[in-house]
Amino acid sequence: MADAVHERRTDYGPPHHDQFLPPIIKENYGKWKYHEVLKPGVMVHVSHSGAKLFTVRAASGRLTSIQKIRMYCDLADKYCDGYLRFTSRHNVEFLMDKQENIEPLIADLKEMGHPIGGIGNSISAIVHTQGWIHCHSAATDASGVVKATMDELIEYFENMILPGKLRIALACCLNMCGAVHCSDIAILGIHRRPPKIMHDKVKKMCEIPNVSASCPTAAVRPATVDGFESVEIIEEQCMFCANCFTVCPAMPIADPLNDGISIWLGGKVSNARHEPMFSKLAIPFLPNNPPRWPEVTSAIKNIVELWAANANKYERMGEWIERIGWPKFFKMSGIEFQKEHVDDFKHAGLTYKRSTHITF
């Protein structure tokens, strides 16, 4: 043990990426001239030198076993001289300079059960969080909802038949490790019941002033309950953000009867055409209905198809809805508009309709 401590290093940082770049990338780093999407999931980048780099993008579950990573490695060894990468949306990408390797690689990937696509005007993989696999604050599962949703939308991953790009993200609670708040379609787990306070444990497990301070609406106040130093919640002020639970484990908020999913639309991060936008609430609540969440997947499919049928070329979800107006969107989608759609947090007034630009 002493020796181990002696040899121990810290703060050496990640390995430098140069050692992981295929020779064709090293030679053409910063020299790429243009790219073309050859077919769904396949593109070529052409260098000023004339060199061509081919990319095959395959769907990969975010949750990946080491056995699967080794299978990816076998393919990369076979077709790509031992190089591969992953994308910001959990896809796996195989990079090669030999065009003749594309088709056999695709055949092997399909054999393994990994669809090819996610490039161009398509739905790429869903960025998501841990859910019931690994998280303490989840209001829904993540991987299961994503799997069920992508099974429904697979044709839009494997083809480029949409007006523009469509990006879906899922976060299993408002903490949003998946930062879904700027997605074309955001699937967001929500709680709807205030935390159940374990009064005998609050003082032991939590810093009461921190718990009070954690509440964005000042609904959590110090209180003595049943002789215990604890906190109380003004329930009508609670909007179920779970901040107090984040700082205090003695205030569990997950609740099978009330937890579920909300659907948000029209966000984007790209600056192309319209500036980046937040997603807006479309469906306040859908039930958790494992294992396949049919209410969620059918709602999403309807929205995708409505957009696909009505949006102009290149128009993202948010650009389309902004053009036609939200009232028309609600009418066309059949989604009921209700009180929950109207903002009542900070700056809510900026979201009210302040003109007579109204469609009928």
Added chain:
Amino acid sequence: MADAYPKTPMLDELEKGKWPSFVTEIKMAAADNPMGKDLLGLLERSYREKIGHWKHGGIVGVMGYGGGVIGRYNDLPDEYPNISHFHTMRINQPAGWFYTTEALRKICDIWEKHGSGLTNMHGSTGDIILLGTTTDELEPTFDELQKINFDIGGSGSDVRTPSCCCGQARCEWACYDTMGACYDFTMAYQDELHRPAFPYKFKFKFSGCPNDCVASIARSDMSIIGMWRDDIQMDKDAIKEYADGGMDIKADVVDNCPAKCMDWNGKELTIENSYCRHCMHCINVMPKALAPGKDRGATILLGAKAPIVEGALLSSVIIPFIKMEPPYQEIKDLTERIWDVWCEEGKNRERVGEFIQRVGLGNFLEAIEVEPIPEMVAHPRENPYVFYEEYFEEDDGSED
């Protein structure tokens, strides 16, 4: 095999369908590892009961590091003993998520020996996530990771593991070397990354162009987004090729320009570059014909975050254009001034964006010694409640 898989009728439903199944992945890992079997059992139970079974994280870690390991315990340890501890290790990914199979296989071997054999490739912030091990295995895992030069990432109130798009490695639009910059900042701030000392987390994300493939404008406290400030490069022959190939340049390109600074007369495309907003649309549509200009650098924006605590924010502009050349000293100096002010005045769990909202961008700019400029606002204030800080007294003397 000693233990059979638990019965998972609900999860088994998720092995059907075309999208890759995470249930199949867990079963693959579970073949050689009892953790996977218990995870299947516990997850099936969550599916039945519609609630998670993970407790709040405990404080676990490896020596010398204050973050990077997320403690996780289940609330039914007697029934699922193999995952009574199921801690996550965040491992700092190589910039751009490029790997050799040799390096990946070594990581797999380590995780086969010391953990559940389950990973996320990758976590939302960008790290390699090694999902599920016991407290006793943390040090041995780190010991082996050291030997292959992979280090731990961030968690808690520290610099979170920076991430970037693939930039100049495979993209003609990258206006600077995102991977180089990401690596440089990661190395420069190792102490801040590994030892939480901030009011809350601080994220850097490096995107090569305004398409922002790593969502830096939505997800990072400091967004470094590639930018150019001269004219869009045009290849007239390639434009003609697009037109001859059937592209409707007026409808597809010109009419979608948010600045309306382009014109197509059927033969020639003209751009009034001084009005260009650098949105990327025309370049996206005609990558063979148009390209970002040659005078390239980045725009620096501050303050994006998800809703917790005070509401979601997008980053806003702090420097419209800066050249991106190592060692990026000007940006690092700015970063450190921001950290000084935020660490001094920020509240517990207050992100930089929320801090700016609370004190006001004007006051914040003064504190970090940056002059206000019109590029920082969508428009000037609409309300007349201006906090003037000084006024004249009668005996100040005549103004003229």
